[in-house]
Amino acid sequence: MDEISAAFANAYQSKRLVYRDIENNDADKGLMHKFGPTDHISWGLVNSRLFRDINKKASLDWLGQFLESGLLLKVLICLPDSTKDVESSKLGPGSRAAKIRENATPIGSLTLSKFREGSLQASATTVGICIGEEYQNQGFGAEAISWAVDWAFKFANVHRVEIVAASYNERAVHLYQKLGFRLEGRKREVIYMNRKYYDAVEFGMLENDWKELSGSD
Template sequence: MASTDVPEHIFRSKRLLYRAAEDNEEDKAFLQKQILNDHTIQAMSTARLARPAHKRSSEEFVRRFHDAVLGVMICLQPEYQRRDDTKPSSDTETFKLTPIGHLSLFNILGQETSHHRNLTLGISLAPGFRGKGYGGEAINWALDWAFRYAGVHRVGLSTFSYNENALKLYRKLGFVEEGREREAIYHLRVWHDVVSFSMLEHEWEKLREVEKI
């Protein structure tokens, strides 16, 4: 795809659809129950102390989505609901979207440093939707959005040295390991490193075979 080509559906990838996080009870309940209170996410994806998250935590989470450069709910693509093998009359005749996780791109350095075009990526998937390739698909979509539409120069992310699946995925997607915060995470009575990765604009261009402007 040339650098000026516009995809048919900007907020979709092969199997997923990306929508804004709404300040409603449904989205907040999903985030509280499936993300913030999931023990795997608490152990593998966040440095927060593992403890039950109350409803107010999900409200704060949604507010951070709204403050981010990009904050989306990751949903499964809707399937048309057919009646008597006929096609639907409009795109609105779909099954209800099923959220399976969230993704955000945010400026960790603060709003006054936006001229550096340096964003950090965060992502989590709910139980039952991991290990199916959804995480890699969503990250690739977010990279394309960042470099094509947001004028970003660098996208960074990090994980813990004991999260082997994340380390393998980020390297597979083309992220470059930049360094480590040694023994910065305490997990199950053992100290672990925080491993930092990034992808630069020219590295993304090479991966996607995009013409440089």
């Protein structure tokens, strides 16, 4: 298999995970609701909007609009099921990869925002990620973010990838720095939570930064 064909065949997988497009149907939106608003702790840490319980119908309605908003990337983060693996002799690399994604178990969701329309600034996208509670603290979030950064630079002609954390989410701030994102600024006291104001901590990754970190050409 030549280099380009291999890039296509392996585009939606990383070391331990595979990724499939999120469909705008109740099943996939239900998974996003489960990974997000249902888990109050995770949702509070990654979401800086007004903290409130969101019923499933309202969540699915909002998610439907969100998925149709022209996102650059919208995927479910999935764990392959080795018990349902397919024999490589029966399918080509592309078909085999599709079958593995089809049989995989969703554990989270990841999005990349669309480019800013009409902007003279460099093409930039922002990462949004949620991991199911039972799959946290196993490095899956870090792996998925790294995959998304690589995908954006390799396939989407992105010049910079951005990610933001509330200053109270110290684990996220540490993770983004560990992954190689550079601290680019803080919006002071713009997030109100639990009777206090917190900063929005902004990070960025340029393509050349990623090339140095990953050793890619």
